[in-house]
Amino acid sequence: MRWNNPKLHTPDYRKVWLACDDHRDSLSTFLDLRGFLREVTAFGAIS
Numbered sequence: 153m154r155w156n157n158p159k160l161h162t163p164d165y166r167k168v169w170l171a172c173d174d175h176r177d178s179l180s181t182f183l184d185l186r187g188f189l190r191e192v193t194a195f196g197a198i199s
Contacts, residue, residue, distance in 0.1 A: 153169045153183060153192050153193075154168055154193065156188060
């Protein structure tokens with residue numbers, strides 16, 4: 153998951169969290185509810 157906190161980071165800045173299949177949905181929901189989630193990509197797809 154790539155995310156940022158718009159109150160702290162510039163719009164193009166991204167932090168990365170890795171999550172297993174069991175936790176991907178809950179973590180992406182957590183970030184999305186706060187307006188932090190930018191994208192979810194498969195591991196290895198991030199360059």
